[in-house]
Amino acid sequence: MSISTVVGNWKMNMSVAEAEALATAIRALLTIPDGTLALVCPPFPALAVVAEVLAGSTIGVGAQNVHPESSGAFTGEVSTTMLFETCSHVIVGHSERRALFGETDDFINRKARAVTEAGMTPILCVGESLEDRDNGRAEQVVEFQVRKGLAGVSGAVVAYEPVWAIGADRGATPGTAQEIMAYIREVLSDLSSYHSASEVSLLYGGSVNHSNIQTYTAQDDIDGVLVGGASLDAESFCKIVELAYR
Ligand code: 13P
Secondary structure, three states: OOOEEEEEEOOOOOOHHHHHHHHHHHHHHOOOOOOEEEEEEOOHHHHHHHHHHHOOOOEEEEEOOOEOOOOOOOOOOOEHHHOOOOOOEEEEOOHHHHHHHOOOHHHHHHHHHHHHHOOOEEEEEEOOOHHHHHOOOHHHHHHHHHHHHOOOOOOOEEEEOOHHHOOOOOOOOHHHHHHHHHHHHHHHHOOOOOOOHHHOOEEEEOOOOOOOHHHHHOOOOOOEEEEOHHHHOHHHHHHHHHHHOO
């Protein structure tokens, strides 16, 4: 059985001082139920200070992105070598990076491999656009992203974030999310690098908050959530973590 997981993706928000204050508030408020993993993913400049605030707690720290090479002439980029001391997890393939920064599935796969080689866990994000869904291609798109993204990678977390449900008024219905996530689990069980698909944590992301979290985690194949907007408030993030246990 995979463990309940809640990941807060802070995206490009907050000054370093604000990030420090949020991490401090989360540490003070949060009681993590046994069997639950809670992580926050601050922007790069705040990683060190957030890791310091959370050191010795049960709240983990992840990064939002990484470059696949370990060092060199890649101006503006950050490598696994710079992350492994503070982070246990790294988000790769977020739809914002795919859409706004032109990241391909091959490039995302290189990142996922680099993350595992450095001893961290990639959180591979996959999800179809509204156009894909309207054209009946949701499963096909997601399957391609999972197969390409995880080629040769074992030990990842997979987050299903339909593009149309991110930062929206409403997320996917729990039934819609379950349908695709059951399919993802099936695809995973077919990958040679995954011997036990039932142990992979599958997260749903897209407009999750403390009022709807349990409608998602009540589904068979939803082990946790990847939260954007609602993770920027300590109380709301802590409530989500406390309600996530299944
Ligand atoms: P929201 O929770 O703000 O919809 O963002 C979801 C997301 O993109 C998390 O990675």
